[in-house]
Amino acid sequence: MPKILVRIEYLDGVEDPESETVIKNLKSIGFDNVDSVKISRSFEFSLTGSEKEAMKSVREISDKLLYNPVIQKFTIQKISD
Numbered sequence: 279m280p281k282i283l284v285r286i287e288y289l290d291g292v293e294d295p296e297s298e299t300v301i302k303n304l305k306s307i308g309f310d311n312v313d314s315v316k317i318s319r320s321f322e323f324s325l326t327g328s329e330k331e332a333m334k335s336v337r338e339i340s341d342k343l344l345y346n347p348v349i350q351k352f353t354i355q356k357i358s359d
Contacts, residue, residue, distance in 0.1 A: 281322060281325075281359075282323045282333060282357065283322050283323075283354070284339075284353070286320075288350055288351075296317050297314070297317050
């Protein structure tokens, strides 16, 4: 049973209000050395079938449901069999 990890993050140059809030709060508690923070979402899928079929399904799921191609990108990684 393949396990596939999908990671969704903002494209470079797209404003991420949540990351900006984290940086602001870090600075307010004394962490002035933090220049940037990237926040991403992860989804772990366990699928039946072959690795090739699982990767294809997860790519289709990502394209149709998980991310907005205008402002986000995704990566897919097999994490176990």
